Amino acid sequence: MYLHGTSAVNERGNLTIGGMDTTELVKQYGTPLYVYDVSLIRQKARGFVDTFAKHGMKAQVAYASKAFCTVAMLQVVEEEGLSLDVVSGGELYTALQANFPTERIHFHGNNKSREELEMALRANIGCIVVDNFYELELLKELTEQYEQRMPILLRVTPGVEAHTHEYILTGQEDSKFGFDLQSGGATEAVRRALEAPYLSLLGVHFHIGSQIFDMTSFHLAAEKVFQCLVQWRDEFEFISTVLNFGGGFGIRYTDEDIPASPAVCVEHIISVAKHFTHIHGMVLPEIWIEPGRALAGDAGTTLYKVGSTKYIPNVRNYVSVDGGMSDNIRTALYDAKYEAALANRMKEEKTELVSVAGKCCETGDMLIWDVTLPSPKAEDILAISCTGAYCYSMASNYNRLPRPAVVFVENEEAQVVVERETYEDIIKFDKAYKSVVRNNER
Structure with a gap:
């Protein structure tokens, strides 16, 4: 081992x-x-954060809490100065119980409920990553109802597949996640978001898979995203101030796995962002990434x-x-x-x-x-x-x-940091059944 x-x-x-x-x-x-191994978690976190700082980049490294979400884990993440990606009301509640700074919380998910969005608005979190038109209209309605401004990103699917297990691919065109770039769905979402009085569109988010070793996939996806950013700049005068590359950075499970270090991952993403902003004459946006497994996995x-x-x-x-x-x-x-x-x-x-x-x-x-x-x-x-x-x-x-x-x-x-469950815990919410069958019917 x-x-x-x-x-x-x-x-x-x-x-x-x-x-x-x-x-x-x-x-x-x-x-x-x-x-x-908490020291290893800290080491990995600093590898991402310090590399952005070394290159003078404005960035956020958000821990993808779905990988491992407990109060103690989120406290360690906060100590290292990271932001936080949550995907449910339960993960958001855990973050609030951990006293995580709400301005550094980003809320993902392809089917956020009204109650979850209201919870996010009450907590005044930093950003909601909008996944579909249903959510966009629901959030528009809620922000108008509460007269509350909410920063958002639009999740888009660039149609690029990372080379990984088929069940954990998310960036391809046939996906339950995000607005499709190919069909024009993302363009319509940008138009609606810009028209919503209380939504502040910061930029876009994409995520192309998990356990990724070949960083070329990020380059291919970014190429498609930047083509759309140029279109939206010309059509709507919209300038993306944030570009979220998602996560999916691989780790070593066995000798077959050869992952890039956090520093190499960040440097590649910086290189990609600078390359396309230079080509298209754009201002370099703030870069966000979302490592989850890469922080918690081998720890x-x-x-x-x-x-x-x-x-x-x-x-x-x-x-x-x-x-x-x-x-x-x-x-x-x-x-x-x-x-x-x-x-x-x-x-x-x-x-x-x-x-x-x-x-x-x-x-x-x-x-x-x-x-x-x-x-x-x-x-x-x-x-x-x-x-x-x-x-x-x-x-x-x-x-x-x-x-x-x-x-x-x-x-x-x-x-x-998490107590072992007991048999009593397992039946805690069980209720006895009072039979309605009469004795003579048995």
Whole structure:
């Protein structure tokens, strides 16, 4: 397993994160357990922010909170001076509970409800990214009703596909997200937004996918967007003061992944923006980006206890752990690939090819199909790296399994930031049914 951030191996042969022995974390907090390396989160955040500053660029780096949204995570993000991207009333509520500065909150989503938009207006957030005509008209109505000005971006789909998993592509023309550039929908949206008395159109937003390694996709998408910006300048005298390139920057899950550093990602985007503004004789807009996975992904490690094993000669060796698709559905959903190690036996020779299975009652509940480990035994601690994004966020109570605790580690200190659920928590909202069937009808 590749050692990310502050991960290391101590003299006992145990995996450590943030200076904390993971076997001791398991003794104290149980398993499954999400462990976050806070120093690595800060390092990644500064990589994005400092690179913009080095180039003298006016910019906002907004953490895409859908990757991992808890009060503690948003507090760390705020400490690093980032903005915040939320996509639901629940994420916005979490941000407000974390006392996140509302002027740095951006609200995304393809089907925001009236109640969510009213919540955003009451909080006086910094920007709403408008996704469709229904939302545009609804927001126009609400801002007029409350006589409240709201800065907006229009999300557009440039028709460019990033080279990634088909289920997480969002920038192509056939997408539920955004106003289409090709059909003229985006142009009509600009016209309506400029006519709305309380909407302040700052610019446009596009997002072309996730887990992107080939930065060429950003260049191709920006080319199409800038062509439209020129058209809107000439037709409406509209000058985009903000251009949001979205996120989707990839991270390393396995040796197959070769991601660009935060600094390289930012420098490429700056280069693209300067190139097209120069070609079209435009003023360089403020650049916004939205890293989510790139901040949280490789900062997270999930710890499990090994339980049963099943050895099928000449077929497969199964090793089961005390979690599974209920705390990490990405393998089942995306065929995601991960690396793993036995956290309590890091120095031992890896001799056995195994498949790591979860405990959910599903054949497809697999965490890793092939990984080489020291021969696993019951009570070993299995660590799966790079689980910081979209694991806790997508966790469920399938099979009525409690969701794991979340621990932040930094500078040889550990702190629980999400308590482990209990069986009592799982049935908290259940109500008993009072039968209406008479005894003689049974």
